[in-house]
Amino acid sequence: MKEYTQQINFTDELKARIRELISRYPAEHKKSALLPVLHAVQDAHDNWLSVPLMDKVAEILEIKPIEVYEVVTFYTMYNQKPMGKYMLEFCRTTCCAIQRGEDLMEYTCNKLGIKPGETTPDGMFSVVGVECLGACGYGPMLQLGDYYHEHLTEEKIDALLEDCRQGKVNLH
Amino acid sequence: MATKILFEKLDIPGIETYEVYRKNGGYTSVEKALKTMSPDEVTEQVKLSGIRGRGGAGFPMGMKWSFIDKASGKPRHLVVNADESEPGTYKDRFLMHHIPHLLIEGAIVASYALGANLSYIYIRGEYMWIYKILEKALAEAYDNGWLGKNILGSGFDLDLHVHCGAGAYVCGEETALLESLEGKRGNPRMKPPFPAVSGVWAEPTVVNNVESISSVSWIVNHGGEAYANVGIGKSTGTKLICASGHIKNPGVYEVEMGMPVEEFFYSDEYLGGMIDDRPLKAVIPGGASMQILPTQYIFKTANGDPRLMSYESWADGGKLTGSGLGSGGFMVFNDTVCIVRNTWNISRFFHHESCGQCTPCREGTGWMEKILYRIENGLGREEDINILYDIQSQIEGNTICPLGDAASWPVAAAIHHFREEFEYHVRFPEKVKNKDHFRNEPMDKVRHLINSMAVS
Ligand SMILES: Cc1cc2nc3c(=O)[nH]c(=O)nc-3n(C[C@H](O)[C@H](O)[C@H](O)COP(=O)(O)O)c2cc1C
Ligand code: SF4
Ligand code: FES
Numbered sequence: 001m002k003e004y005t006q007q008i009n010f011t012d013e014l015k016a017r018i019r020e021l022i023s024r025y026p027a028e029h030k031k032s033a034l035l036p037v038l039h040a041v042q043d044a045h046d047n048w049l050s051v052p053l054m055d056k057v058a059e060i061l062e063i064k065p066i067e068v069y070e071v072v073t074f075y076t077m078y079n080q081k082p083m084g085k086y087m088l089e090f091c092r093t094t095c096c097a098i099q100r101g102e103d104l105m106e107y108t109c110n111k112l113g114i115k116p117g118e119t120t121p122d123g124m125f126s127v128v129g130v131e132c133l134g135a136c137g138y139g140p141m142l143q144l145g146d147y148y149h150e151h152l153t154e155e156k157i158d159a160l161l162e163d164c165r166q167g168k169v170n171l172h
Numbered sequence: 173m174a175t176k177i178l179f180e181k182l183d184i185p186g187i188e189t190y191e192v193y194r195k196n197g198g199y200t201s202v203e204k205a206l207k208t209m210s211p212d213e214v215t216e217q218v219k220l221s222g223i224r225g226r227g228g229a230g231f232p233m234g235m236k237w238s239f240i241d242k243a244s245g246k247p248r249h250l251v252v253n254a255d256e257s258e259p260g261t262y263k264d265r266f267l268m269h270h271i272p273h274l275l276i277e278g279a280i281v282a283s284y285a286l287g288a289n290l291s292y293i294y295i296r297g298e299y300m301w302i303y304k305i306l307e308k309a310l311a312e313a314y315d316n317g318w319l320g321k322n323i324l325g326s327g328f329d330l331d332l333h334v335h336c337g338a339g340a341y342v343c344g345e346e347t348a349l350l351e352s353l354e355g356k357r358g359n360p361r362m363k364p365p366f367p368a369v370s371g372v373w374a375e376p377t378v379v380n381n382v383e384s385i386s387s388v389s390w391i392v393n394h395g396g397e398a399y400a401n402v403g404i405g406k407s408t409g410t411k412l413i414c415a416s417g418h419i420k421n422p423g424v425y426e427v428e429m430g431m432p433v434e435e436f437f438y439s440d441e442y443l444g445g446m447i448d449d450r451p452l453k454a455v456i457p458g459g460a461s462m463q464i465l466p467t468q469y470i471f472k473t474a475n476g477d478p479r480l481m482s483y484e485s486w487a488d489g490g491k492l493t494g495s496g497l498g499s500g501g502f503m504v505f506n507d508t509v510c511i512v513r514n515t516w517n518i519s520r521f522f523h524h525e526s527c528g529q530c531t532p533c534r535e536g537t538g539w540m541e542k543i544l545y546r547i548e549n550g551l552g553r554e555e556d557i558n559i560l561y562d563i564q565s566q567i568e569g570n571t572i573c574p575l576g577d578a579a580s581w582p583v584a585a586a587i588h589h590f591r592e593e594f595e596y597h598v599r600f601p602e603k604v605k606n607k608d609h610f611r612n613e614p615m616d617k618v619r620h621l622i623n624s625m626a627v628s
């Protein structure tokens with residue numbers, strides 16, 4: 001497997017956010033903050049979690065590194081390798097599937113020259129198939145960062161990719 | 173005018189903000205409960221209302237609250253289940269997005285009734301922007317004295333926080349959710365002990381769905397009896413139905429329990445009928461875990477009574493000709509939909525989401541996915557259909573959590589009602605190689621092929 005290295009940087013802002021998250025749980029149950037803390041840490045580190053970064057989280061929450069690995073490998077939203085700057089997550093479940101969601105994911109992959117799960121060589125885009133995102137009445141849809149893009153068409157995807165290239169899309 | 177309980181104030185401009193919500197009677201149920209009612213009196217009203225949990229299982233909410241272990245003296249908790257991942261379901265997101273304070277208000281009153289001083293809203297990680305809406309709304313509730321110490325001078329303290337998951341359907345199952353809230357993998361726990369005795373951090377906990385908790389304020393304001401007067405029989409109140417698929421008006425609707433399905437389906441106020449006037453083929457009425465129903469059992473039960481929007485009516489006929497209201501994820505399919513492909517898609521979903529603790533679920537869901545894939549792609553064998561039946565029957569009832577059942581019922585129902593489509597796939601592999609086969613040539617056009625062939 002290819003090795004990737006990651007720049008680790010706990011800014012003051014991130015540290016303050018982590019402190020706030022930890023304060024939501026009783027002091028003796030600091031571990032409870034693990035999932036939200038991992039989200040905050042991943043968001044601040046180019047959307048993925050390397051082993052040294054996970055170890056750092058373990059240290060902050062005073063738990064064993066294995067307890068962090070267990071969680072990171074269980075939940076689909078934590079990435080263990082670098083992803084594209086813009087990660088397009090297509091819903092592939094029932095209601096989106098019957099509304100041509102699969103075709104649109106294929107369209108996007110062809111356009112970008114990648115397969116589902118892959119990232120473009122310039123590191124700009126990844127395409128991923130995910131399960132129902134709770135937008136079933138507004139499908140087909142995809143998630144990009146914190147936001148949903150619904151009622152997708154080829155034209156909408158073209159415009160979205162273009163906006164990403166021009167830096168016009170907010171992820172958080 | 174149909175009674176609106178959850179959507180009563182939805183149309184008020186700005187209702188998502190604290191100021192407008194408060195000006196329009198928001199948080200009065202907290203005032204009423206904390207100033208004039210004991211915790212047990214609140215629980216009593218919820219019991220009287222007859223409301224059943226809206227997360228899918230339909231367990232009476234007041235009864236669940238009365239099970240919470242107060243005697244042990246351990247800290248107690250309310251955990252709101254906002255994991256909403258059942259395919260077809262998006263009502264909780266809708267409520268939290270458009271009227272977030274309704275959930276917070278309900279959670280305060282519920283926590284008061286349970287004697288919980290530390291409660292959580294567990295939201296799925298993908299709903300990150302809703303998570304942020306809730307964080308903001310919670311901060312407003314703290315700033316205005318609805319949360320924190322000695323609320324309204326009543327002596328009741330409550331901290332309410334939002335916690336996020338990270339992508340795992342199984343975390344909607346209440347014990348997996350509690351594991352996840354403790355910072356662990358979402359593996360469901362063996363029951364008993366039930367969460368009401370040993371929940372988060374082994375402390376007594378009640379888990380309720382967003383829609384359930386959002387109904388509490390209305391119940392307290394108007395009284396349990398008024399709530400029970402809405403609806404039909406043991407299905408009291410209203411239910412949010414989220415409709416998707418081939419209908420004119422997809423969206424989230426609040427319907428009074430007992431409304432005829434036919435009215436819901438065809439009236440312009442609701443779904444408005446089929447889009448593009450293509451024929452209706454099937455409906456899954458309550459999320460992907462529920463059984464699919466063919467046309468003849470959607471608007472009428474097996475003995476010819478009108479099918480109603482209620483727990484009892486959808487379940488009428490049991491597993492053979494009935495289904496379930498479930499989470500309210502109402503999915504409509506026209507004649508271009510391939511039931512085999514759809515069932516494969518749902519099996520793939522459950523296989524992907526199985527936590528892997530129980531062998532029947534971990535292995536069985538994978539086998540079903542593989543077999544369905546092969547049938548759908550024209551590589552199936554006649555005996556595959558019965559193998560599928562066999563696998564699903566061996567998962568059912570043999571697992572720690574209900575995900576195993578949820579994965580097996582849709583397969584059984586699909587074969588039971590649409591066996592001819594499975595046979596068509598097996599016998600005419602060339603015809604199904606293209607995944608859009610029914611888009612180009614619906615079942616009605618090819619049925620004669622099966623009938624003309626001797627059944628082995
Ligand atoms: C696999 C599985 C997934 C579930 N997902 C959810 C969910 O996303 N939201 C929910 O409220 N309940 C879900 N439930 C039901 C919960 O276990 C629990 O019954 C419910 O949260 C209780 O709340 P209620 O009584 O208010 O419905 C799920 C159950 C299972 C077995
Ligand atoms: S039934 Fe499936 S999801 Fe539930 S505990 Fe067993 S393996 Fe996990
Ligand atoms: S099926 Fe795609 S969002 Fe639910």
